[in-house]
Amino acid sequence: MSTATPRPKVLAIAEAANPEWVSVPLVGWSLAQALREVADVHLVTQIRNRDAILRAGLIEGRDFTVIDSEAFAAPLWALAERLRMGEGKGWTMVQAINAISYPWFERLVWKRFGPAIRRGAYDIVHRITPLSPTISSSLAGKCARAGVPFVLGPLNGGVPWPRGFDAERRREKEWLSYLRGAYKALPGRRATLRHASAILAGSRHTASEIPADFADKVIYLPENGIDPARFALQAAPEGPVLRAAFVGRLVPYKGPDMLIEAAAPLLRDGRMTLDLIGDGPMMPQLRAMADGLPGVTFHGWVDHRDVQRILAQSHVLSFPSIREFGGGVVLEAMALGVVPLIVDYAGPGELVQPGLGHKVPCGTRAEIVQGFGATLAKLAVDPAALAPTAAAARARVKSHFTWSRKAAQIAQVYDWLGQDTAAPAPRFFEDRSAELAENGCGSATGCRQLSSKVT
Structure with a gap:
């Protein structure tokens, strides 16, 4: 003003x-x-x-x-x-x-x-x-x-x-x-x-x-x-393996089961790790799906102030939610310099503009699983190549959100x-x-x- x-x-x-x-x-x-x-x-x-x-x-x-x-x-x-x-x-x-x-x-x-x-x-x-x-x-x-x-x-x-x-x-x-x-x-x-x-x-x-x-x-x-005081860390994932995270309630519409299915081949081959932050009624089902898959960590419920500590260890927020109004967790990841991978629909689809992350078309369950699997496989070839996108996402949040x-x-x-x-x-x-x-x-x-x- x-x-x-x-x-x-x-x-x-x-x-x-x-x-x-x-x-x-x-x-x-x-x-x-x-x-x-x-x-x-x-x-x-x-x-x-x-x-x-x-x-x-x-x-x-x-x-x-x-x-x-x-x-x-x-x-x-x-x-x-x-x-x-x-x-x-x-x-x-x-x-x-x-x-x-x-x-x-x-x-x-x-x-x-x-x-x-x-x-x-x-x-x-x-x-x-x-x-x-x-x-x-x-x-x-x-x-x-x-x-x-x-x-x-x-x-x-x-x-x-x-x-x-x-x-x-x-x-x-x-x-x-x-x-x-x-x-x-x-x-x-x-x-x-x-x-x-x-x-x-x-x-x-x-x-x-x-x-x-x-x-x-x-x-x-x-x-x-975003409150910069709440999300003040900067992502610093270590090692050549793609580190992905999911943050949210473990409920059907947020798609954690689709994510585990999509990531399973990469997890088996040791080309990716996956941190799931959150809890909910799908926890037993998800643990059963992840049984035998190396590199999967279930953190359960984490205080909101501590989410960024875990998320900042990731290259990618892998978030296949199919009905997200606002997409606050996407902004939180971008603020840390964690590249979002989302379904191109509703709030997340509007927030993740070209050059700020990766989007999979909103389709059937099988199509979303296939899209996430293919995108994660491409990103796992060289996770370090995500750095420019991460920097652009972080800058976007600071300037706009x-x-x-x-x-x-x-x-x-x-x-x-x-x-x-x-x-x-x-x-x-x-x-x-x-x-x-x-x-x-x-x-x-x-x-x-x-x-x-x-x-």
Whole structure:
């Protein structure tokens, strides 16, 4: 933002914002904190995050406010845990239950901050989380009536299951995902989009789900970022053997079984090692698959702060996930200088541009296994040749994907809303819808992208 422009006063609403957790809560926390570099931010979050935020050094009342919605949220969360039919499964069910409980949180937020918003105490209200595009916001209309711009997002989620993976879909207990599209007809959705002043879309697919009526205020902004203090190491793999790693829950859609199958010939020949970081219901199956294969190490669950220590010993992040919304682990690997090898679909496919890693087309299970096997075999010929790609990936993250850069991007949006200038998005993404539809991998449409000064 220009030094001559006053810092906007922003009420940042992030129901999930926690510096000690991962996934959505860490995104909510990291983005809200980064925005303090470009705006005067007051964070509003759920009471479950209070202790962690206090430990991070923020002062309650001055820097943040907690909303106690547990009387409604806690029993519904317990219900969701029962209905999802297994730990880590049924995420669509969890989002559906959250769509029921979240409006109560916003009602309490308005009760607490509505008077201040109406009298102009804040220049912008920015709802950061939930990230799900299926959850409407009553605050959007209330802010519009008060004359205060309302920013929504980054929104991300709902990437379709690729064709040929229905078995994995059922194993993930994703029965409700077959009906997910019904959210578009729910009361409040169009009103939320109509009243929002800017809509940040975290992926092409999410942008494609927003009606064309509101396309002029949709801005592309990938949801994930990197904290350089958390990922400060630089990869230094040793020896002439290709060292690969997998990081994630051991569940069907992330494809660890496909990876072991693809890597088996190289492992048997001693041309590759494989570190699997994570735990989950597939662990017994994966151990059985790896029985007798040298060079495979199962690390189990590892604290997020220690993941980089193991990952930095690798040449390649080998990550055949077929349904990844944001792809945070891909950015983390790139930040360390570990070259990503991914399926060209959804979040990872958008992050890994030419020269930054390797992509296998999104196809059938057999095609992905074959593609990963062939690519790993090529890389194993001379792992040291990956060094330029690793350096380019690391530089890309530093220049584009730190949380500070995210804050600078969003500052452009705030300036746009506050000064009635041209939208900070003169360029459009190429339309890959035909290509993606041919592969059974969803669709994409053009959406606004922030200018090259900060993207």
